[in-house]
Amino acid sequence: MTAVAAPPPRPLWRRLLGFNLLTALVLGVGGWYVGWFGAHAVKGLSIAYFADTDYNELSVVMAYIGGVVGFLVGLGFLNYPIARMRGYPPSLREKETHGWTRYFSLCTDHKVVGIQYLWGIGLFFFIGGLNAMLIRTELLRPNHQVFPAGTYLTIVGMHGTMMMGMMTSGILGPFANYLVPIMIGARRMAFPRIEALTFWLLMAAGTILTSTIFFGGFPTGWTGYAPLSNEGNPGMDNYLLFFALVGISMTLLGLNMIATVLTMRAPGLTWTRLPIFVWGVLSTAVLMVLAAPVLIATLGMEMLDRTAQTTFFVAAGGGSSYLYQNLFWVFGHPEVYILALPGFAIVLELLPVFSRKPLWGYRLAVGGLLGVSLLSWFVWQHHLFVSGINGDLRPFYMLSTELISIPTGFTFLCGMMTLWRGNIRFTVPMLFCLAWFFNFLIGGLSGVFLSDVPSDVTTHGSFFSMAHFHYTIMGGLVFTFFAAIYYWVPKMTGWELNERLGKVHFWTMFIFFNSTFFPLFIAGFEGQPRRVVTYSSHLQFLNDWVSVSAFLLGISMLVFLFNLVWSLAFVKKPAEANPWSSRSIEFQLPSPVPVHNFDRIPVFSSDPYGYGEGPVPTWVAPAGAPAGSE
Amino acid sequence: MAEPLAYEGTGYEIVEEEPPEVLGRNLISASYLLAGATAFFFIAFVFAYFYLRSLNNGGLWKPHGVDASIGWGTAVVACYVLSAVLVRLGLTDHRALRRAQWRQKGGAALLVGVVGLVLQVIAWTHQSFGPADGGFASVYFGWTAFLFLFVLGTLLWLEMTFATSLRYRTMETQAPPPGHASGDPHREAHDIRDPLSLVRAELVGLSFYWTFLAGIAVLSWIVLYLV
The missing domain is CATH 1.20.210.10 (Cytochrome c oxidase-like, subunit I domain)
Known part of the structure; x- marks a missing residue:
């Protein structure tokens, strides 16, 4: 097996600017206000069902929905769906x-x-x-x-x-x-x-x-x-x-x-x-x-x-x-x-x-x-x-x-x-x-x-x-x-x-x-x-x-x-x-477990409870056994 | 001494080029499970419908004048069903390697589905009653609103599958450039070998789920408009 070296880490300031929790919090707060004011705009349309107060239920609900959406956008959860909508294949x-x-x-x-x-x-x-x-x-x-x-x-x-x-x-x-x-x-x-x-x-x-x-x-x-x-x-x-x-x-x-x-x-x-x-x-x-x-x-x-x-x-x-x-x-x-x-x-x-x-x-x-x-x-x-x-x-x-x-x-x-x-x-x-x-x-x-x-x-x-x-x-x-x-x-x-x-x-x-x-x-x-x-x-x-x-x-x-x-x-x-x-x-496996879990997919030959029944199974894997194959 | 199951380190090449059959199986299983979850979601509305109807609290289940327009309802449900049928026919084409025909039917299914959603919005604004007008009105608006969201999500899934087929229509037997969708510039290969082959599995899952959802739409048509 040849190991590919991990890419060098980027500087901290560079990492803070991407899709991460910090960005998510900022966009979450932003989304919250978008939802809040959006709900007030609905109220401005004088739709009778939405109570005509500054503190109505719709504002709170919309604000939090906006906040959650902003939060997820900031974390990068929309990147993949948008790429897929543009026709990129699954990954x-x-x-x-x-x-x-x-x-x-x-x-x-x-x-x-x-x-x-x-x-x-x-x-x-x-x-x-x-x-x-x-x-x-x-x-x-x-x-x-x-x-x-x-x-x-x-x-x-x-x-x-x-x-x-x-x-x-x-x-x-x-x-x-x-x-x-x-x-x-x-x-x-x-x-x-x-x-x-x-x-x-x-x-x-x-x-x-x-x-x-x-x-x-x-x-x-x-x-x-x-x-x-x-x-x-x-x-x-x-x-x-x-x-x-x-x-x-x-x-x-x-x-x-x-x-x-x-x-x-x-x-x-x-x-x-x-x-x-x-x-x-x-x-x-x-x-x-x-x-x-x-x-x-x-x-x-x-x-x-x-x-x-x-x-x-x-x-x-x-x-x-x-x-x-x-x-x-x-x-x-x-x-x-x-x-x-x-x-x-x-x-x-x-x-x-x-x-x-x-x-x-x-x-x-x-x-x-x-x-x-x-x-x-x-x-x-x-x-x-x-x-x-x-x-x-x-x-x-x-x-x-x-x-x-x-x-x-x-x-x-x-x-x-x-x-x-x-x-x-x-x-x-x-x-x-x-x-x-x-x-x-x-x-x-x-x-x-x-x-x-x-x-x-x-x-x-x-x-x-x-x-x-x-x-x-x-x-x-x-x-x-x-x-x-x-x-x-x-x-x-x-x-x-x-x-x-x-x-x-x-x-x-x-x-x-x-x-x-x-x-x-x-x-x-x-x-x-x-x-x-x-x-x-x-x-x-x-x-x-x-x-x-x-x-x-x-x-x-x-x-x-x-x-x-x-x-x-x-x-x-x-x-x-x-x-x-x-x-x-x-x-x-080693502690902590490597990123890929297994070098080769194991083959099971027993349940894991055979205490007193001989050595631990070796999980010998046939070369190239595909992941998830049965 | 047996060979260890794994060595420490980050060898990404180990997790690259996974056979597409694995994710294919994941997708198809997920569509069945999603259908199960969706069924239980709408069972809550079916339960609410029959519970409030049999209770008829204060005679307010369906006050005079509260009747959902069967014309609008039929048009909406017909669009959903037609879209689901088109996807199923598209899957048949895809299986028969008639990719151009699949794309035509996929595009048409998407269009018809969107028309169904637009008609639903129009239908809401053309009803003679509002959400506050009794038990039936509540169930009607709640059920159709959530069905709207489920259909919207399904059409997004259809759009993604369709867009992939469209984008790579001239190179369907070739893989896209390595690392095209992995999102990692350090990757030198796909994490799934031949990711385009997954269009088939996506279509199988999507077609099942969309047919199932169209079935729920038919149920809603029977319960909300006919009964």
């Missing part, structure tokens, strides 16, 4: 760039996009976490003290919406983008530009949601229920645009993942040899492709209600707010599994490595993942049990919701059986995986109460349901997110994370997570409602306990942040190529 990649600046521009290397996702989502995850700290500060006293009720609602809404929106791509964004092509023996994702687009759309979305505070915030929490959403401040439009952009990003991300796995597997990588992580990504991606469009359509209707005076969700105009609830949860419940399934997959992927045993019941585990994915479409009305739905519908949705515990149980069973008599190594990633069993068990069992009509009627809208979904989402997804970080970041960056600090992070997070959320079950049973700034004074001790625990939980995140910055920016201890003695293919 795969943008101009290759080197050094740190590629992380601030449109880059079509899937590994760069994975790392962009990790830091970008991490930033908004941090903002969402700060909002949680503000919520708990407010709830230190039974009567409101720090924020007015409206501001409190906005903070609650921003926390929930940011977390739910961003974490939909929490695993698939950083880890699937980085790892799936490698795990299947490919050199790229199916559509590298779309891959980059999903990331930058998410960043634009996060900025839009954060800026809701300049437009009065929104009172609806993360669900955006009508009719409250119809009556909300212009900040409500930020919510709608945020979630619509997240929906577009999710759809494209899922589509790209499925197309990649379907069409680009290396020779020998049959469906039964596919790493379980890829199966998890696939089952999640199917949900993304099918559920997110329903969300986009729903938010589109809401946006039309607010800007063009349609009446989809306005009862006085022939619409119905229940329509919103139905449509939102058609997306919303699969969304919960979009969050949970990648967590399952990470646990199942890591357990064999740290138990030194093959994955028990591979096909059962795959069936579990696909079963959850399928059943998640038939449960949405359990969110409407107390909304006055037809009583005859309740038993079906109760049953279907409870049925979903069966495929979820497959995951538990396969995980536990993999641990059974294994040679367990208590590394940091393994500790996070083991914590998942504990947390998700509590989350799952408390879910039975919410799927049961009689107990749901009592606990719906209380802190009980809030504690339940924090156990499933934070206990299920965020713990595995950290497992993935500790497991794969050394491979992604080429530098080790400090293990001692990692264990401090784990134990503080595990203890204070449970100390924060378990008491909220009791608060819920005692009748404390969600999204209300005041509560009964007899619940103050519980709430103070929870608040202090939440602050300590926040400190555990700072331990992680310190570890990340300290290890990656200061210590920079080179990571071994295969620090965990894994049989998975990504660990047979």
